[in-house]
Amino acid sequence: MKTTIQNVEIKSVAAWLPTNKVSLLSFCDSFPEKQVRDVIKSSGAEYVYRAEEGQKASDLCFNAAEYLIEKENIDPASIDGLVFVSSTRDWVIPDTAVVLQHRLGLSTETVCQDINYGCAGYIYGLLQAAAWINCGLCSQVLVLCSEILSPYLDPKAVGSIEAGEVGTATLVAKGDNHMSIHLSSNGAKADKIMIPHGATSIKME
DSSP states (O other), X not given: XXXXXXXXXXXXXXXXXXXXXXXXXXXXXXXXXXXXXXXHXXXXXXXXXXXXXXXXXXXXXXXXXXXXXXXXXXXXXXXXXXXXXXXXXXXXSSOHHHHHHHHTTOOTTOEEXXXXXXXXXHHHHHHHHHHHHHTTSOSEEEEEEEOOOGGGOOTTOGGGGGOOOOEEEEEEEEEEEEEEEEOXXXXXXXXXXXXXTTOSSOEEO
């Protein structure tokens, strides 16, 4: 599916890394050094950032959003939409987006929604924000994205060591530009990356 939404643009983007910086070479204690160096070579990453114990996806997003609002000198009252995208939401219910609305001091009139999605979720978040603006429901929407995958990483899989964690905040607003999006889906490959109910680790091929 391809679409172009007029008079919508990305105004600002911010990211927030947790303080726990991990050298991939430290995993040589658990895996053969050649395997670790192969991961570093293929990924291009020598370090990853991992959330602290008890830190949630919403915490990283809150920090990113707070920084963006301060950096751009945005009146929180002018933000009327919030989309939280994560496959590792804080709870089953309520939506994490509503909790972030309260933490950020946004109006109770703010439209809030969680999107339970992984890698491609950011694009779905942008599409949702752009659609709200295009139909006149909102004028400025925060799209917040984060994953906390540490609890689900298989300690026996060397490929999992490159997984990092970060929170991002994107402000989508009315503007003079347009946003073009191309989405596609292939459910036949759903088993290539999966965390089944009750599983303790992610299944990824």
